[in-house]
Amino acid sequence: MNTVVHAAIRRTFDRFDAALAVFPVGSGDRAAELKRAWDHFEHELHVHHTLEEEYFWPALAQTDADLSSVAALDEEHDAMRLALARATEGMAGLQAAPTVESLAVARLGFDELRRVLLDHLDHEERDLEPIAAAYHDSKPMRAALNRVKRRHLASMGSTVEWLQDGAGEEDRAGLRSQIPAPVVFLLGAVGGRRYRRRVAPTWVAAAR
Numbered sequence: 001m002n003t004v005v006h007a008a009i010r011r012t013f014d015r016f017d018a019a020l021a022v023f024p025v026g027s028g029d030r031a032a033e034l035k036r037a038w039d040h041f042e043h044e045l046h047v048h049h050t051l052e053e054e055y056f057w058p059a060l061a062q063t064d065a066d067l068s069s070v071a072a073l074d075e076e077h078d079a080m081r082l083a084l085a086r087a088t089e090g091m092a093g094l095q096a097a098p099t100v101e102s103l104a105v106a107r108l109g110f111d112e113l114r115r116v117l118l119d120h121l122d123h124e125e126r127d128l129e130p131i132a133a134a135y136h137d138s139k140p141m142r143a144a145l146n147r148v149k150r151r152h153l154a155s156m157g158s159t160v161e162w163l164q165d166g167a168g169e170e171d172r173a174g175l176r177s178q179i180p181a182p183v184v185f186l187l188g189a190v191g192g193r194r195y196r197r198r199v200a201p202t203w204v205a206a207a208r
């Protein structure tokens with residue numbers, strides 16, 4: 001699941017990067033559209049990292065896994081939250097005044113967040129994922145996954161939609177291997193409506 005989420009995060013960074021590169025200075029409409037998409041992205045990042053902190057990392061800590069190589073991940077999340085707050089400020093500034101200056105500030109914040117976050121994802125993939133995979137079937141990890149599904153799955157319509165938006169077949173298959181296809185469909189159809197209405201058009205416009 002982490003692989004699918006990380007792919008969606010990287011894809012969204014690429015989309016914002018491309019959109020900011022061709023941002024039409026002076027366009028309040030485009031700035032507002034980007035800010036809406038940004039608010040969604042911010043929410044997804046928050047959910048992803050909170051689930052790791054509240055469910056999966058504590059579950060791994062209950063196993064006999066050697067977690068010394070991932071001790072810095074907590075601090076990386078703190079750095080990520082700081083960078084995310086700055087990037088969000090930059091995007092809000094662009095919406096408030098879509099000027100050349102605001103655009104430059106927004107890009108700075110965005111680039112810094114992307115650097116911090118992509119380093120963090122690389123670190124997780126290098127050091128954490130082999131451990132998580134090795135302990136995937138351990139009792140604490142299975143219990144954590146069940147709790148996440150029970151408590152959060154129903155509200156994950158927009159997440160499921162986001163994970164599939166622009167995803168290749170490999171990531172779609174990865175998603176279906178974690179959540180049964182009919183559930184993916186149902187979540188996307190019902191809860192994904194908001195994402196399709198408010199976020200997905202942002203990237204269609206960018207491709208035009």
Ligand SMILES: [Fe+2]
Nearest residue numbers: 049052120124
């Ligand atoms: Fe993380």
